[in-house]
Amino acid sequence: MNMLTLFSKKAPNALFISIIFGALAGILYSSLIPLVLSSISPEDPNFTNKIELTTEVLSFNVSNYKMAALFFVTCVSILVMRSVSQIILVRVAAKVGKDLRSQFYERIISSSLLSVENIGSSRLIASISTDIPRIVSGAGALPSILVNSITLIGMLGFLIFINFEVFKLVMLAIFVGGVCFQLPMSIGNKMLEKSRETRDELQRSIHGLIYGFKELKLDKKNREFYFEKALLDNERKILKDEKSAYSIITMMGIFGDLISFFVIGAVCFVFISYHTISSQELVGVIMALLYITGPISVLLDTIPRMVVASISHRKLNKLLASIPVETDVKTVSDTPEWETIQLKNVEYTYPSKREEAGFSVGPINITLKKGDVTFLVGANGSGKSTLSKLLTLHYLPKNGVISFGEESLGLNNIESYRQKIGAIYSDYFLFDTFLFDIDGERLARANTYLKMLELDAKVNIVDGRFSTLSLSDGQKKRMALLVSLMIDKEVYLFDEWAADQDPVFKDIFYNKILPELKAKNKVIIVISHDDRYFHIADKTIVMESGKVRAENESLIKQLEPA
Ligand SMILES: Nc1ncnc2c1ncn2[C@@H]1O[C@H](COP(=O)(O)OP(=O)(O)OP(=O)(O)O)[C@@H](O)[C@H]1O
Numbered sequence: 001m002n003m004l005t006l007f008s009k010k011a012p013n014a015l016f017i018s019i020i021f022g023a024l025a026g027i028l029y030s031s032l033i034p035l036v037l038s039s040i041s042p043e044d045p046n047f048t049n050k051i052e053l054t055t056e057v058l059s060f061n062v063s064n065y066k067m068a069a070l071f072f073v074t075c076v077s078i079l080v081m082r083s084v085s086q087i088i089l090v091r092v093a094a095k096v097g098k099d100l101r102s103q104f105y106e107r108i109i110s111s112s113l114l115s116v117e118n119i120g121s122s123r124l125i126a127s128i129s130t131d132i133p134r135i136v137s138g139a140g141a142l143p144s145i146l147v148n149s150i151t152l153i154g155m156l157g158f159l160i161f162i163n164f165e166v167f168k169l170v171m172l173a174i175f176v177g178g179v180c181f182q183l184p185m186s187i188g189n190k191m192l193e194k195s196r197e198t199r200d201e202l203q204r205s206i207h208g209l210i211y212g213f214k215e216l217k218l219d220k221k222n223r224e225f226y227f228e229k230a231l232l233d234n235e236r237k238i239l240k241d242e243k244s245a246y247s248i249i250t251m252m253g254i255f256g257d258l259i260s261f262f263v264i265g266a267v268c269f270v271f272i273s274y275h276t277i278s279s280q281e282l283v284g285v286i287m288a289l290l291y292i293t294g295p296i297s298v299l300l301d302t303i304p305r306m307v308v309a310s311i312s313h314r315k316l317n318k319l320l321a322s323i324p325v326e327t328d329v330k331t332v333s334d335t336p337e338w339e340t341i342q343l344k345n346v347e348y349t350y351p352s353k354r355e356e357a358g359f360s361v362g363p364i365n366i367t368l369k370k371g372d373v374t375f376l377v378g379a380n381g382s383g384k385s386t387l388s389k390l391l392t393l394h395y396l397p398k399n400g401v402i403s404f405g406e407e408s409l410g411l412n413n414i415e416s417y418r419q420k421i422g423a424i425y426s427d428y429f430l431f432d433t434f435l436f437d438i439d440g441e442r443l444a445r446a447n448t449y450l451k452m453l454e455l456d457a458k459v460n461i462v463d464g465r466f467s468t469l470s471l472s473d474g475q476k477k478r479m480a481l482l483v484s485l486m487i488d489k490e491v492y493l494f495d496e497w498a499a500d501q502d503p504v505f506k507d508i509f510y511n512k513i514l515p516e517l518k519a520k521n522k523v524i525i526v527i528s529h530d531d532r533y534f535h536i537a538d539k540t541i542v543m544e545s546g547k548v549r550a551e552n553e554s555l556i557k558q559l560e561p562a
Contacts, residue, residue, distance in 0.1 A: 006313065007139060010099055011092045018092070022085035022146035028078045029147065030154020033291050034161075035074065037284050039067035086143045097136040100316070104128060112326040113394040118351065119323060122204040127319050130199060131312035138309020141302040148295035155292045162284045165275050170263055170289070177259040184248045185303075191245035193311050195238045202238065205230035249304045256300035260293040327411040335416050338405025341368045341391070341491070341523060346400035348390055361386050361546035363400060368539075370490070373514050373524045375534060378543030384527045385426065385495060387543065391525060392423045392493050422489035426496050426527075430469065430480050436487065438464040446486060452508060453478040474500050485513070491523040498530055510536055 007015050055065040062068050108116060108124065116124075159167040208230060209216070216223040264286055271277070277285070347362030361383040368374050368391070376384045389395045390402070393414055402409040404417055438446070443461060450456040455478055460467040471479065481497060498506045510533040517524050526537070534540060542549045 006135075007089075007092060007096060007142070010096050014088050014092045018085045018088040018143060019146060021081045021088070022143050023150050025078050025081035025085060026147045026150020027154055028074050028081065029151040029295075030158065032071070032074060032078075033155070033284075033287050034158050035067070035071055037287065039064050039071070082143070082147060085147065089143045090140055093136045093139040096139060097132055100132050100135065101128060104132070104316075104320070107320055107323050107325070110325050110327075110330070111323045112396075113389065114351075115323050115326075119319070120204070122207050123200050123319065125207075126200050126203040127316055130196075131316045131319075134312040135309050135316065138306045138312075141305045141309075144298055144302050145306070148298045152292055152295045152299070155288050155295070158288055159285065162281050162288070163275075163277060166267060166271065166277070166281075166285050169266060169271060173259060173263045173266070177256070177262075181252050181256060181300075185252055185307075188245040188248035188252075188304075189307050189311070191241040191248075192308060195241035195245065196311055196315060198234055198237045198241070202231070202234040205234055246304075249307075253297070253300045253304075257293060257297045260289045260296060264289045327414060330415060332416045332419050333413070335413065335420075336405055336407055338407070339370050340405065342401075342403045343367075343390070343397075344401045344403070346390060346397040346402060348386065348395050348398055350386075359383070359386065359546060361390070361543075362397070364390075364548055366541060366548060366551060368523050368525065370523050371518055371521045372538040373518055373526060373536060375537035375540045376525060376527045376543065377529070377534070377540060378549070382543040383546040384543050386546070388423075388425070388493055388495055388525065388527060392421050392491070393418050420490040421493065422484045422487060422491070423493040424477070424480050424484055424495065424497050425493075426499075428477070428480050430476050430483070432469050433465045434461075434483065434486065442486060446482060449482040449485060452512070453482060453505065455479060455482070474502065474505070477501065478505065481509070481513070489522070491525070492517055493525040493527075495527045496529070497526075498528065498533075506530065506533070 054061040054063045056062070104124075104127070156167065156170065159170055205226075208226065212226075216226055267282070267285055267289070272282070343364050343366050345363040345365060347360065347364070349360040350358030352358045364387065376387065378384050386395070390397060393402075393409065396409075396411070396414070404420075407413065409417060434442075434446075436442075438461065446461055447456070450459060450461075455471075455475060458468065458471060458475060459479065466479065469476065469479070477497060477500065481494075484492065494509075498509050501509065510530070514524055514526065514536060528534075540552050542552065
């Protein structure tokens with residue numbers, strides 16, 4: 001039902017047309033048997049005459065040509081209506097797939113960094129690559145379900161018409177069969193749900209297999225351990241659950257196929273002992289029961305697909321609900337001129353995980369000025385990167401205020417202030433293309449930086465793309481620096497940018513690029529362990545256990561070369 005709601009929201013008109021055509025096809029399907037029976041009824045006194053009265057059509061002798069024409073038109077109509085219904089729904093399903101993926105991308109983009117970090121890439125990728133295709137595939141089964149349900153209803157109607165007592169027997173069989181079908185099926189569904197959960201785990205392990213390939217390759221024991229524990233264990237769990245689930249589902253499918261035959265047997269061998277039924281009625285009943293075997297079996301075959309699809313749909317909805325939209329204010333507005341970023345009693349705590357309290361920074365009181373180079377220093381794990389994510393507005397303070405000039409930061413203006421910030425994080429990502437148009441002036445600037453950072457022999461810029469990203473780690477980081485310098489921002493943050501650079505590039509960074517940005521009156525925040533360059537800082541903030549241990553302007557003086 002959820003799936004139907006999803007479709008009716010996305011394309012109500014198309015779904016309506018598909019349902020109407022599917023329903024008409026179902027009605028026509030269920031009229032085929034009564035049509036045949038009424039034209040060949042041997043008890044009809046005119047039956048022999050009808051057979052004898054043949055008409056030549058396309059050099060074939062056709063008896064009872066009116067009925068034949070009606071039968072033919074009905075078959076062609078079924079073909080047309082089923083095709084229209086199915087094609088419309090397949091197209092809607094493809095659109096629903098695209099829309100679901102777009103909604104997913106949109107939700108990720110508009111959520112906060114913390115939500116994405118907490119959920120993790122594996123779960124997100126598993127949902128995009130597993131759940132959405134399953135939903136689309138389940139949706140493709142809807143027309144079949146519709147046509148076959150209506151055919152089944154039509155045939156049951158036909159049974160009422162032939163013999164009400166037989167109809168009651170069939171309904172009783174459907175009810176008992178339904179209960180016997182549903183109980184094992186719900187166990188099968190539970191197993192499928194469990195296997196879907198394990199797939200998230202497996203996705204994480206596959207991620208490790210690919211990204212930890214170098215490490216795994218080096219050590220046979222580690223590799224075998226990982227292969228056994230992380231990959232095969234999860235594969236085995238999935239196999240166990242899916243084997244049991246699909247066995248139950250298949251068995252139930254076969255059971256469903258046979259329900260009609262149980263009823264046929266019951267009618268032929270038992271029912272006739274208690275009720276009078278003419279041979280013509282009996283033929284009609286048996287034909288109708290044989291005929292509904294098809295729809296019942298299609299319905300039972302498509303149910304597992306629908307079950308898998310609705311499990312995925314639930315999973316997707318749950319995941320989407322766990323990625324809250326960060327703010328509804330998506331427009332970027334002009335902000336008042338500002339000179340300083342001020343943090344007043346700013347505190348931030350990561351959500352606690354498994355009984356373990358989250359790491360906290362703060363309360364922090366600092367002021368960063370335009371035209372100043374501020375170094376953020378401190379031991380590993382002291383909270384420098386966490387503070388940098390507060391300063392670059394990825395994390396919002398739990399307490400305290402961040403203000404740009406006179407304006408305090410909130411969800412209403414966070415999007416506007418983020419536009420002013422450029423950053424290279426320690427776990428930066430380098431896109432293989434500029435995410436903005438490259439005009440002549442920008443291309444000239446890019447080429448100047450390529451030369452300055454000694455990348456011009458390796459990389460060209462063609463149509464806004466980099467000719468290659470097969471670069472060393474240091475070269476990639478220099479490319480990231482180039483990209484960040486191409487857009488004019490008011491705040492720049494560099495998280496350990498120089499850590500793995502040759503001395504010559506460290507020198508360019510600290511003695512050329514930072515002074516250039518300073519001359520352009522930018523706020524410059526540099527997380528660094530390069531104490532040889534501390535003297536270029538206007539301000540040094542020393543972090544320790546999430547707190548500012550010292551905010552030391554005189555450090556510059558002490559470290560300045562005599
Ligand atoms: N996404 C996160 N969720 C929960 N805790 C986190 C997260 N990121 C970092 N932490 C915790 O915050 C603490 C500080 O980490 P942070 O990265 O800010 O330190 P750092 O000073 O930048 O260290 P380093 O010099 O090693 O980069 C760590 O103890 C870490 O466990």
